[in-house]
Amino acid sequence: MLSALEREIREVAASDEPLPALPYTALREFGRTGERLGYERRYFGRRARLAALGLLDAPGDALDDVVWATCDEYTWVLPAHQSMPVDLFACETAHTLAELAGRVDPVVGERARAEVGKRVLDRFLDPRPMEWEGFGNNWEAVCGGAAGMAALAVLDDPEPVLARCRAAMRRFLDGYGDDGGCVEGVAYWVYGFGYFVYFAEALRERTGEDLLDHPKVAAMAAFPHRVRFADGGHVPFSDTTDDPFLPAGLLTRLAERFGTPGPDGVPSFHADHCYRWGHLSRTLAWSRPVRSRPVETTSYLPDLAWVVDRGEHGHGFAAKGGHNDEPHNHDDLGHFVLRAGGRNVLDDLGAGEYTRDYFGDRRHAFLHPSAEGHSLPVVGGVPQRGGRAEVLEYAETPGGLTFALDLSSAYPSRVVRRFRWHRDGRLDLRDEFTGDVPVEEVFISRIRPEARGGRVSWDGLVTLDHPGFAATVETLATRDHHGRPDTVHRLRLRVPPGHRAVDLRFTCH
Structure with missing residues (x-):
């Protein structure tokens, strides 16, 4: 089930191409023209290498170098979000480095933990509101979930950060109706609800607290299947697509918890053009054949x-x-x-x-x-x-x-x-x-x-x-x-x- 994905991971990890550079001229392009893709393609190219190396059983020196290079980046925030000290992608990067910090050279790991704290977790300890708090949408779940998992991975006492993350998750759940539908479309269901689930399961493993035991969550878990046509295409309302990336690990865990349909297969390593560690690592850890109940016509x-x-x-x-x-x-x-x-x-x-x-x-x-x-x-x-x-x-x-x-x-x-x-x-x-x-x-x-x-x-x-x-x-x-x-x-x-x-x-x- 995972063989093709594992092969792609090894191919990307073995690349001898240098990491894409993030020059100032690329960083400033959004401010000058409003264009995002030039910088973002470079940024996500770096995240692809980081994820691939991090997913290997024995990554070696190459992972040390790419973690160190990520710590060297001027910012983990995308140019479109530079008004925010902490955005979605800074939190995702913090989560990635936090879970990899114990697998690299101790000096590199110590630096990674320090950067995660300075760039993201310290901001969660600052009582001033962050710009995305109150959005009630995918931002709450991704930022709160990724930062919460980073705190669980690197802090001796993660509770002060977790308290703020739980509040973000409550606002995220409040943004959904009882029907479990995502107004932002299936792709943003994957993004927001995915990080909600990843954080909830990490929290349950550490503390026994189960955020998935909420009256809305079963209906939320069923959403992508209820807006899927019989032959596989999805309804592309809002900012999404009819063929969204659906992480196999996420669908497997939801099938086990709620009886929703499992994955049809394992998506390519490149199916998520942002190469998010949350999706990839949980797909490798959680994917397995599952039984599920059919969806209504x-x-x-x-x-x-x-x-x-x-x-x-x-x-x-x-x-x-x-x-x-x-x-x-x-x-x-x-x-x-x-x-x-x-x-x-x-x-x-x-x-x-x-x-x-x-x-x-x-x-x-x-x-x-x-x-x-x-x-x-x-x-x-x-x-x-x-x-x-x-x-x-x-x-x-x-x-x-x-x-x-x-x-x-x-x-x-x-x-x-x-x-x-x-x-x-x-x-x-x-x-x-x-x-x-x-x-x-x-x-x-x-x-x-x-x-x-x-x-x-x-x-x-x-x-x-x-x-x-x-x-x-x-x-x-x-x-x-x-x-x-x-x-x-x-x-x-x-x-x-x-x-x-x-x-x-x-x-x-």
Whole structure:
């Protein structure tokens, strides 16, 4: 089960390439241009070598050198977070070095412990609030969990640090609803909940205290499986992807504790481009075959207002309500995904490339988080912005489900969207409007649609029947989360004024 991962670890550890440099010119690039990837690729290249060497049974002098070099770094904080003395990545680095300090030359280990204390743990002993305390999202769990595990590894008396970490974990849990859903998407569930679990298990091993024995945690453990389609793709709502990195060790431990599905396999060493020690070390330590119970065909998460149906014959459907002021928010109330032929045909673009502006006031000028990067109506020339969806109806039917949302708070006039999903691959979509405003129905895909008369086809996988509205197709060049070129196709159906309702039928083939 682990052989391919172990081979990749040995290959990376055996590299004779020098560690990537972290020059000042790379560090300052974010401040000058807002670009992150240049520095971060160098930084994570160093973390890859550190993790690979640390995972070997007998790392030798090479691990001494890379730990020493990590201690030499000007900062462990990424440039995008330089306003913070301690960020996610500083805490992750502290965790890594703390758990490796006993495996290196004593002089190197002593220096590593000192740097972990000076750069991270001392800040947890300072009563002044840290910037991320109160976020209630993945930051709380990652920073608190990584620092807590570092404290357990290197401090004679970790309790003062652990007290602050427990408080972070309480805020993290408070950020979830009882349905266990992560508003930030599956990738951030892995990040935040993963570090929550790693810390909880380290704490349980040391003290017997069990943070997983919390009423929300079982539902949280089930989240990625409830938003997964039958053929393996995940719903990519928010800043995530339809093929997220799912650490095998994490899924194994959750299956053992809660009966959730175990991993399909062990991801590549390179599947997490940040090369996080928490994920990698626990995958090696915890992965094993496990038994688990099946997941229901239809999942409804009322706190998120997400519905996912795994369908039949490779068809799948998901739609969301929620609100447009969520962490990693997209303007996407009423947006939906249709899956056919092993692909999300009517798609969600997931996370775009992270830059300074992507997390600033111009966020919704970027395609991925904007309303016009989602399958939503434009009403009176105004795309969706702001607001909260009100769930009017959710019901399972013998052959599928119905789901209705009032989206009016996100538009200049009343808008209601109704879905009727038939598990054999049919989706009836009805949008209701008030007034005589012009409306455009917009649909997003990475497959170019062909529009002829009253029918649109996405490569024969999905067809749309409509009343003969004027159709245009736009092809948009953008970049994905990793800065790679990405092509997106946007279908616009122009609805003449006076239509108080639009009825459309999608069919998966």
